[in-house]
Amino acid sequence: MTATVEFIFDIAAPNGYLAWYPLKDIAARTGARLEVTPVFLGGMHKLTGNAPPMIRDAGVKGKVAYAALEFQRFVDRHGMHRFRMHPALPFNSILLQRVLAAAADEAQRQALVEALLPAVWERNIDCSDADAVGAELTQAGFDAPALLAAAQDPAVKARLAENTERAVERGAFGIPTFFVDGEMWFGKERLGQLEDFLGDGQP
DSSP states (O other): OOOEEEEEEOTTOHHHHHHHHHHHHHHHHHTOEEEEEEOOHHHHHHHHTOOOHHHHTTTSTTHHHHHHHHHHHHHHHTTOTTOOOOTTOSOOOHHHHHHHHTOSSHHHHHHHHHHHHHHHHTSOOOTTOHHHHHHHHHHTTOOHHHHHHHTTOHHHHHHHHHHHHHHHHTTOOSSSEEEETTEEEESGGGHHHHHHHHHHSOO
């Protein structure tokens, strides 16, 4: 039976960008099905008491600097040299997350992730600017007016909120989080463990 890897995802998390591409490779190698669940990281933080690492760990001597070192090691290892830290981080991703929640199906949602990740983490667009987001969507071949309108639909807003609450209820507290058969992994550093589990079914 084909395993499904659920990726709890918010485009506002730089580690979500870094995890996406190796995760796709793992899915291809193992034959797993990839499923993206858009959540709102800001809401997740409120529900769990979490905060962005650079804020949460600011008072811990050496920790932020070491996290930056590990981050750069991951970028170098995977050849992600187009990545640019967003100058507005931490920023509000609610518009983009609602666009993802408005996707017609999983294929469109993943195509949207493919289009929007480089826009945010390579070109550093203003994620709250509907015109900038719309231009990226149009450039990628999407019906931008339809998606932006759908993002304002109360049902889509409720879907994103429900996704966020349900992820927290299952134990998620940040991005990237992955679920397979009820097992949870957090962090891009756990991708190797995730691949091992997909191979032998053991956490």
